[in-house]
Amino acid sequence: MAPRKNTAAIATYGDHEVIVPENKLRGAILVKTEGELDDPVARAEQALAGLSGHFDAWMDTECERLDKARQDVTAQGFVKATKDALFHAAHDIKGQAATFGYPAMAAAADSLCRLIEFTPMVERIPLKLVDQHVDAVRAIYREYARSDAEDLARLLTRRLREVTDEFLLRENESRPDVLEQIRGPSLVPE
Amino acid sequence: MVRIDFNRLRFLVVDDNAHMRRIVRTLLHGFGAREVYEAEDGAAGLESFTHYLPDIIITDWAMPIFDGLELTQMIRQPGANANPYVAIIMLTGHSEKRRVMLARDAGVTEFLAKPISAKGLYQRIVNIVVNPRPFIRTKTYFGPDRRRNVNANYIGPERRKGAKADVIRQAPLLDKARIPGG
Numbered sequence A: 001m002a003p004r005k006n007t008a009a010i011a012t013y014g015d016h017e018v019i020v021p022e023n024k025l026r027g028a029i030l031v032k033t034e035g036e037l038d039d040p041v042a043r044a045e046q047a048l049a050g051l052s053g054h055f056d057a058w059m060d061t062e063c064e065r066l067d068k069a070r071q072d073v074t075a076q077g078f079v080k081a082t083k084d085a086l087f088h089a090a091h092d093i094k095g096q097a098a099t100f101g102y103p104a105m106a107a108a109a110d111s112l113c114r115l116i117e118f119t120p121m122v123e124r125i126p127l128k129l130v131d132q133h134v135d136a137v138r139a140i141y142r143e144y145a146r147s148d149a150e151d152l153a154r155l156l157t158r159r160l161r162e163v164t165d166e167f168l169l170r171e172n173e174s175r176p177d178v179l180e181q182i183r184g185p186s187l188v189p190e
Numbered sequence B: 001m002v003r004i005d006f007n008r009l010r011f012l013v014v015d016d017n018a019h020m021r022r023i024v025r026t027l028l029h030g031f032g033a034r035e036v037y038e039a040e041d042g043a044a045g046l047e048s049f050t051h052y053l054p055d056i057i058i059t060d061w062a063m064p065i066f067d068g069l070e071l072t073q074m075i076r077q078p079g080a081n082a083n084p085y086v087a088i089i090m091l092t093g094h095s096e097k098r099r100v101m102l103a104r105d106a107g108v109t110e111f112l113a114k115p116i117s118a119k120g121l122y123q124r125i126v127n128i129v130v131n132p133r134p135f136i137r138t139k140t141y142f143g144p145d146r147r148r149n150v151n152a153n154y155i156g157p158e159r160r161k162g163a164k165a166d167v168i169r170q171a172p173l174l175d176k177a178r179i180p181g182g
Helices: A040-049 A052-076 A080-096 A103-117 A127-142 A149-171 A176-183 B018-031 B042-052 B068-075 B097-106 B118-130
Strands: A008-012 A017-021 A029-031 B002-004 B010-014 B035-039 B056-059 B087-092 B110-113 B135-137 B142-144
Touching: A040 B018, A040 B118, A052 A080, A052 A127, A052 B018, A080 A103, A080 A127, A080 B018, A103 A127, A103 A149, A127 A149, A149 A176, B002 B118, B010 B018, B010 B042, B018 B035, B018 B118, B035 B042, B042 B056, B042 B068, B056 B068, B056 B118, B068 B087, B068 B097, B087 B097, B087 B118, B097 B110, B110 B118
Parallel strands: B010 B035, B010 B056, B056 B087, B087 B110
Antiparallel strands: A008 A017, A017 B135, A029 B002, B135 B142
């Protein structure tokens, strides 16, 4: 594909430049009257609902991937490849749980991500704590049809998070910047 | 009222998770987009960026080979590629303050935390198209202006030297855009 030429207005100041690139996307702006307005968000939500028949199978695959990553950690210990695989598997479940219809799984997966991300020497992570996280994620998924599933997930996750935070605070005693991150709230709005 | 003609926009979705790529593609097609390309890691994303010249890149953060942050840093190299100004949306499960700051300082245009929603994605795209920000180049940064708002209560030192170092105002076209459910 032939590149379209970039043009930009540049103003130079003391220690910086302000560059106003040509707005090549301007052509995509449509001005419509009230009567012509449709609802692209509703259309997209409807399209996503059309995919929902796959979500259970997709979450099943993600849980199997997490379990496989846990088995590799157990067999080979925490090396870069096994650590990354376990983190990515947990991280993907955290990001996709709500979309797939399993929002209560996200917090347990998030707790595992925090455990891996904030431990300075991952080989010090007790494998039992990893097992408890992975088993919790899978159990929440397996029991999701129960009427009290979300309450159970909340209880389980709260306990996991307490144990994890206790471990992380101890492991990061000498790293005040990390302690701040562990305790800090998210900046991103819902 | 302003609407976006998604049919005139070319998207590149970079994510190592096939399920997530399918979801983003489905949402974009639902908005009306036709040109949606996919790449499964940062390296393939960079190659696809060079090949397809997308208008908007939607990238995950955590990926093998090199991640979404590194991909952004590689694209934000003036003179090194066809469009260092391309809009980049970081779509990620990371939502900690430190991560948001890192993404901003690497030059991402918009940040969208998972779980993804049609409304959230739509709003980011509308903002990119209707209310583009100028770029700032300093010794250590090249990317969209990181100052989105004027803070009347700011009392610290002015970090940009020279005239007009305040927020660069853009035509507030966004005010005319009615975002469904927004």
